[in-house]
Amino acid sequence: MILAMPNEITTFDPWTELRRFTTARIALGRSGGSLPVRERLDFQLAHARARDAVLTPFDPDALAEKIAALGLPVETIESAASDRAEYLQRPDLGRKLSFHSRSALVELAAKTGPSDLLILVSDGLSTLAANSQVEPVLAALLPLLNESGWKVAPILVARHGRVALQDEAGEILRAKMSLMLLGERPGLGSADSLGAYLTFGPKVGRTDADRNCISNIRPGGISPADAAKKLLFLLTESVKLGLSGVNLKDTAGELEGGAMAELE
């Protein structure tokens, strides 16, 4: 964040030290009662980054190529949303496979047979997050899965996907579990945040209550290595218990540095 420096035109806020406790935009200073120009432009820049993260065209083939280098077969597919504008206004279409991709997956299923886990990755609401976080997360997760003997289906890369798309795909491919990695709605300070959603017994009609989620995977948030460990834990517990969703708890528990920390 750009610091508002004291000068004769703007008024400096003498509590900048409180920024140590929060990333909120506090002690910004003022021009009269209004935001000083540097703080205003700093905000505009953050918004521009977030907008570009949402609107940058996603190249599924380029991401598929990076993933293929990790050593697993990769297929590119599409949701039923035909373009970005439709994707943003019709979440229902982002949750469904296109007619063409559905047929392609039916064919693929005949070739591959059942698996333990289907991984589907998508741009979601942040192309930037998909392009920058998916490959590192998979690079950390795939070896862990391999060591634990998971049979992983070909990885699917989907354009314009929403959470639930992995359940339709997982059902077709007869996967025991499905996992989706996709770009989250960008915040001003977190345009590159990736989310991970997993479902036991994926099929059309599963709801949010049936899924578990890890969010905020990005530099400054949860690292790819930590995300991979958490995911392996949740996947393993889920298979053991035969369920996912509200009844499967991440025993990591309370938020670090949260309100409960004060009780100790």
Added chain:
Amino acid sequence: MAYHLALGGTHYEFRDLKTLLAKASPLRSGDQLAGVAAENAQERVAAQLCLAEVPLTRFLEEPVIPYEQDEVTRLILDTHDKAAFAPVSGLSVGEFRDYLLRYETDTLTLSALAPGITPEMAAAVSKLMGNQDLILVASKIRVVTKFRNTLGLPGTLAVRLQPNHPTDNPRGIAASTIDGLMYGCGDAVIGINPATDSPAATTVLLRLLDQLIRDYEIPTQSCVLAHVTTSMRCMEAGAPLDLVFQSIAGTEAANKSFGINLALLGEAREMALSLKRGTVGDNVMYFETGQGSCLSAGAHHGVDQQTLEARAYAVAREFSPLLVNTVVGFIGPEYLYDGKQIIRAGLEDHFCGKLLGLPMGCDVCYTNHCEADQDDMDTLLTLLGVAGVNYIMGVPGADDIMLNYQSTSFHDSHYLRQALRLKPAPEFDAWLGKMKLMRDGRRLEPVTARHALLAPQLDALAS
């Protein structure tokens, strides 16, 4: 009952009242997503022409959601005040729009009318009104509420101080709270959206704010925006809770998806009243709403999102809230696509809420996947200021780092108070003067690091 209109050689038929309302609603993505919007621009105006002829009494005869199926419909019809309705009972929706704009329809007239208006009547008339009509009529209405200060008086604009933190870290929340108070904000409420909804975590935050309010004798109220059942457990355990918060919607089924019903809200309100923590009044409820919530919950019954939003205000009205606000752009582009739709929806919600007698505020906001930006927020903020909005949000730098959306800032409140000559709530204004933070209700005073609000925070850091 079907509604018909012949227009330029085309015959339009609208199957029932809810279809007519939906087709008459100004364009928005949520109604398109629900499949209830007009097919084209001409059908929309045809529906508006047809709606203009519908008598207001029709809304008492044809509920948009059946009485037997929905407790919100039962609430609306069972509490309808026929005496208050009498002055407009002979009007059609179109005539009602013209009636609202007359010079003679003043603040007193509109206050007396409120209990006679149903949400569907308010929604219907709003669909025939331009943005300037929504602003003008709302500006004539005053809704005053009280807890530790007096909100909604003419010439005032209050601010909810929203010091959210991604992990509810108390020091982080305190830092943002101090920032807001130094900027003269927080008269509507100091209200935290908690990241974790548990009674223990909520109690920690309630104690933090209670201590601050008592230490500095701030004439305001606090709220942790946890689920109503969490607040009830906090109250049972003796936590210092001022206001009970809850998100509400306009159908029984949507409220059920929020884990609430009318009886539960009533029970929570009784508990909060019994604590007697208000000093100048006993409005103890804080509600948030937003167009699209029923559709999002799969509970819209084929009714358009703006009419459903107005029905949420009937729920709010039953519990005499201190604050109601429509979180207008939070829900995303599948419900309100761009700045234009968000601005229109904000004005509609404010108008409908005020017409029904509610202390309306607005979270003027957007998410980063919406076709909107800060200029759109400046525009809506200004329009709502002119319309007499009771309060707006104050988020540090307009950037909510917990909820990941952009709202309005402490600085924005200074813009609006200067441009429109508005002051904080009187008790809070006096406190700001006493603390040497602000003078004349809108001019910030220079401060040093030794200011009474700052020194203890900064000293704690140095030690």
